Amino acid sequence: MVKKAGVLGATGSVGQRFILLLSEHPDFEIQALGASSRSAGRRYEDAVTWKQTSLLPESAKNILVSECSAAAFAGCDIVFSGLDADYAGEIEKQFVEAGLAVVSNAKNYRRNVDVPLIVPIVNPEHVSVVEKKLTDAQAKGEKKPGYIICISNCSTAGLVAPLKPLVEKFGPIDMLTTTTLQAISGAGFSPGIPGIDILDNIVPYISGEEDKMEWETKKILGGFSADGSEFVPLTHEQMKVSAQCNRVAVSDGHTECISLKFANRPPPSLEQVKQCLRDYVCDAAKLGCHSAPKQTIHVLEQADRPQPRLDRDRDAGYGVSVGRIREDPVLDFKMVVLSHNTIIGAAGAGILIAEILLAKKLI
Numbered sequence: 001m002v003k004k005a006g007v008l009g010a011t012g013s014v015g016q017r018f019i020l021l022l023s024e025h026p027d028f029e030i031q032a033l034g035a036s037s038r039s040a041g042r043r044y045e046d047a048v049t050w051k052q053t054s055l056l057p058e059s060a061k062n063i064l065v066s067e068c069s070a071a072a073f074a075g076c077d078i079v080f081s082g083l084d085a086d087y088a089g090e091i092e093k094q095f096v097e098a099g100l101a102v103v104s105n106a107k108n109y110r111r112n113v114d115v116p117l118i119v120p121i122v123n124p125e126h127v128s129v130v131e132k133k134l135t136d137a138q139a140k141g142e143k144k145p146g147y148i149i150c151i152s153n154c155s156t157a158g159l160v161a162p163l164k165p166l167v168e169k170f171g172p173i174d175m176l177t178t179t180t181l182q183a184i185s186g187a188g189f190s191p192g193i194p195g196i197d198i199l200d201n202i203v204p205y206i207s208g209e210e211d212k213m214e215w216e217t218k219k220i221l222g223g224f225s226a227d228g229s230e231f232v233p234l235t236h237e238q239m240k241v242s243a244q245c246n247r248v249a250v251s252d253g254h255t256e257c258i259s260l261k262f263a264n265r266p267p268p269s270l271e272q273v274k275q276c277l278r279d280y281v282c283d284a285a286k287l288g289c290h291s292a293p294k295q296t297i298h299v300l301e302q303a304d305r306p307q308p309r310l311d312r313d314r315d316a317g318y319g320v321s322v323g324r325i326r327e328d329p330v331l332d333f334k335m336v337v338l339s340h341n342t343i344i345g346a347a348g349a350g351i352l353i354a355e356i357l358l359a360k361k362l363i
């Protein structure tokens, strides 16, 4: 049966991507759209300033945008949030208290010990904490509780994609550095980055981004408490991560230059690293999820790839491209990673998480 989906922050950069992905989805249909009081009460087509290169889907045009109240979303099986983080905290809390399942792009709850922080092509097994909450409540005869699952920061999603198979195969990564070149869609549309700031320019600062990359990576690649109810991130001693973040004049697609050193000596060979990335099949693909990438990591051999305009849409934006894999004279290896920030880094990740929940019969 098709599941009813709601979108909070439906008019924003991430929200618009949700509309595109849901309008073509076989398992979900849009039931409710929410945004600020500036947009509430208007038809979606009138409320939104559409900035996607695909046309606004006909099916979404006439949906009335509502205030972000749990009552307006009561009939939804799942609610995706692309809310401005200044407002997401309070609104999402009310939704969870009302018993709704929320998959959020906002940063507010990512560090809570019992909230999964998921990149669906990397750590979908982290939904087990929610699964436990649901089965515990059922065993006690309580009504199904609401819950929240957070999607990671968009740059973190690209970073952890190659790390996961490398750690699985070759053991822990002792240290890594990454320098990002992030697209302007990552800064959102309200108000968005002024042209005068980004044209002919690079801005070497994105507020909070470096700390998020350094911290979230350790939770995503980390483990669980003994009873499986909480997350235990890796410590700095277990994995040292250093990030430098830059905004560049690219519309979509975050590029990251990564250097890393394995803990185990001797490290794998260059060919073993490449083969490990090529061979990686994410669990979402094994579960047969509709949007799961056919090839999770595309290893590119051309000397000048990946490039955002040419490579961001591989596997419809759900696949990650890794190129220029080579030995590093300081650490062990270096490489360039490209991921679509509003698809696998945001809305697409939300959709794929929902598909995983559906496959596990949690919604």
Ligand SMILES: NC(=O)C1=CN([C@@H]2O[C@H](COP(=O)(O)OP(=O)(O)OC[C@H]3O[C@@H](n4cnc5c(N)ncnc54)[C@H](OP(=O)(O)O)[C@@H]3O)[C@@H](O)[C@H]2O)C=CC1
Residues within 6 Å of the ligand: 008, 009, 010, 011, 012, 013, 014, 015, 034, 035, 036, 037, 038, 039, 040, 068, 081, 082, 083, 084, 085, 087, 088, 105, 106, 107, 152, 153, 154, 185, 186, 187, 188, 189, 190, 191, 341, 342, 345, 346
């Ligand atoms: N862009 C990206 O690549 C990524 C973004 N994120 C996160 O996703 C979230 C959304 O980001 P993004 O789409 O870029 O942001 P935008 O600024 O483009 O959109 C923000 C959305 O929030 C709504 N909103 C603003 N104020 C309120 C309010 N008081 N009450 C209810 N709704 C409100 C806006 O509605 P209105 O139009 O009515 O003002 C709009 O729909 C953020 O938390 C961001 O950090 C995460 C990963 C990647």
Ligand SMILES: N[C@@H](CC(=O)OP(=O)(O)O)C(=O)O
Residues within 6 Å of the ligand: 085, 105, 106, 107, 152, 153, 154, 155, 182, 183, 185, 186, 187, 206, 209, 212, 341
């Ligand atoms: N900060 C990211 C997008 C974003 O909003 O991330 P987060 O959800 O972690 O705040 C960027 O600028 O590209």
